[in-house]
């Protein structure tokens with residue numbers, strides 16, 4: 013009987029997932045003037061499912077079955093659900109990407125919904141991810157998901173771990189491997205060290221690490237497999253940053269996505285509760301603009317002044333180098349968040365050894381990060397072709413995705429239109445690379461201090477170095493007048509810059525090994 017109940021409950025969580033998706037799609041399918049469009053999911057279908065659900069719920073409840081209900085309000089803890097759904101209502105491109113993603117995977121995850129603010133980028137992101145996980149490639153499917161789990165677990169990202177645990181099992185992965193890295197084949201265990209270094213101190217990678225993996229006799233990796241693994245590791249480290257940086261909530265059917273605690277149903281329809289519209293959190297207070305008014309204008313003024321100075325005087329090479337070193341050292345000392353509010357619903361530490369090896373262990377001591385000169389090894393001139401040679405098409409896909417993130421602009425700054433934001437976006441990208449010791453010798457790092465204020469730097473540092481410590485307060489305290497979509501935009505820059513930085517170190521080590 014117990015088994016039978018748990019089966020029903022399991023089904024119910026799927027029904028509720030389906031219902032949620034239907035509601036989401038019903039929201040997506042309603043166009044601005046309220047007329048319905050003919051898509052795979054219509055409001056009627058959603059409404060039908062909702063009614064079925066109410067019906068099921070009541071009957072099952074009569075039988076004494078515990079009914080799961082969603083926790084949280086939509087895809088992000090930081091962004092009101094309505095705002096996220098609004099995007100796809102007004103942007104047909106986002107809508108069609110969502111449909112394709114749903115058709116390909118049978119799900120539409122919260123990451124995609126939040127990335128939907130930037131459909132052009134989302135398309136490139138999903139294309140790459142689909143290629144890495146599902147298309148022909150050196151690694152078997154269960155290896156790919158396991159590597160995703162290992163990478164996400166480094167940052168205690170239970171959201172991504174859960175997603176890939178499900179995928180891993182679905183493609184026939186051995187459940188025993190999920191008990192910990194010890195339970196996985198030696199070949200994967202050997203990847204643990206690379207995972208750890210890449211995630212926290214990629215500058216320490218040497219060709220010896222690569223050699224260790226490629227020459228391990230019967231457990232050795234081929235070069236092509238290693239490239240595939242490196243791309244997956246860096247993809248999931250940076251996606252963990254995005255997940256925490258945007259406060260992505262667990263999928264409804266995952267751990268932490270639902271609860272069995274009953275809610276007072278008196279004033280709400282069950283469908284409203286399931287849709288997250290029942291508890292009034294959507295009426296989230298708008299950011300109090302009077303305290304921060306002028307913030308955007310000050311920033312725009314600084315950009316203008318810097319542009320003018322740029323045209324006037326040029327600093328010497330030595331001065332430019334000093335400015336980089338100063339910014340790099342300072343970035344090491346920016347404190348990341350306190351431990352408050354960290355949400356962890358599943359013990360993921362068992363997936364990797366040495367959980368103590370995190371960023372904080374050395375940043376406080378002010379470890380010296382060596383300088384990596386982009387003239388010596390860059391993505392465009394070196395990394396790209398190495399990846400493309402060993403794992404065809406992936407270099408191209410990554411390149412498109414990097415460019416997309418780097419060049420994405422709507423020429424807006426909060427409420428201002430027609431603004432050239434290149435300087436600000438460059439400062440963000442270069443600051444992240446600077447934290448990793450990567451230097452562009454034609455960039456004046458003095459600009460960073462003019463454009464990125466302290467609370468923004470704390471957010472960036474936390475999100476890139478210890479993403480699991482990102483808090484809602486941190487998200488709210490930087491750029492208070494900017495739109496949520498702009499903060500998601502910032503997250504895309506951070507995520508891609510981080511991925512490229514890790515990749516540069518890994519690929520440079522591989523190149524050293526090969527030559």
Ligand SMILES: CC(C)C[C@H](N)C(=O)O
Nearest residue numbers: 421422423424433501502
């Ligand atoms: C990250 C933001 C400053 C981006 C800006 N809204 C733009 O469209 O360029």
